[in-house]
Amino acid sequence: MMEILIAALLILGASFMLIAAIGILKMPDLYMRMSVNTKSVTLGMGFLLLALVLHFHEIGVASRALATLVFIAMTAPISSHLIGRAAYLSGVELWSETRRDELGDLYQRRPMSMEQVLFSENPPHSMDLEQEEKDTEDNF
Amino acid sequence: MIVDFVAFWVVLPMLSLALVLAFIRLAIGPTLPDRVVAFELIAILLAGVIVVYAVLGEHSALFDVASVWAIISFLSVVAIAYYIEKARKP
Incomplete structure (x- = not known):
């Protein structure tokens, strides 16, 4: 069983x-x-x-x-x-x-090439953070 | 007796067929994330094969290999996902 x-x-x-x-x-x-x-x-x-x-x-x-x-x-x-x-x-x-x-x-969500990610002044991940910082400054 | 028969003639062929299908996706997958998902499936399928072999051969020590195998496959998938997200190229 x-x-x-x-x-x-x-x-x-x-x-x-x-x-x-x-x-x-x-x-x-x-x-x-x-x-x-x-x-x-x-x-x-x-x-x-x-x-x-x-x-x-x-x-x-x-x-x-x-x-x-x-x-x-x-x-x-x-x-x-x-x-x-x-x-x-x-x-x-x-x-x-x-x-x-x-x-x-x-x-x-634009696909980026490796060189764009490595050598750009403004990498895509920091854009969201900068936008958030701006929002918090506006709130103050 | 019936467990050995079923494990050898039914369960292992089904898992082998699943491995072949996942390998086809690994070969033809159009983008890198497709291949990573297929690789993850292959890793878990191999853990299942190890579990079935532990039942077949009466070795409960083989089962430790399966659990460590699952942990390592998870870590590798996390590393590849981090790489894909940084590189932004499918």
Whole structure:
């Protein structure tokens, strides 16, 4: 009975990972690929680790599996957010049928060359800061 | 017995197919962030393969490798994201 449960959990986790891989190949857009990837990979890894814990039946394995699962569940959204922000700022195209782009007016997302970033007097990251400083001075 | 059979003949082929699909995206991905996302998926898939091998071979020590592997892949993705954001070039 326990073996059937472990086998079912293994198949479930592997199928979630397979779904993530199909999604990363078929989705039209970087942002959709990232969204598919993060959620289903976290869930698939959770099922695989649950199967591992049920298979070994030791408290040491269970605590390490819990730590790994918490770590993956915490870091997958962080890395996805970082990559998404970097891709958006560097001008990766949205899907052509995207209806709404809420960050459209907030950032200057013109792709810049390496020389422009390194040698310009006014690098793109300092522009937001200068604008904020001006705002605070006006408030005073 | 059934766990070994399923892990060897069902789960590992599914993970291998997933690895092939992610590698296709890594090869054809039009921009650098696409490749980084595919690389992240490949890293987590390899951690899953290590977990399945720990179940197959009755070695619970293999599982430590998987957790360290997940930590290192997260750090590398953060570093590449920092680089992309500074360079501003897809």
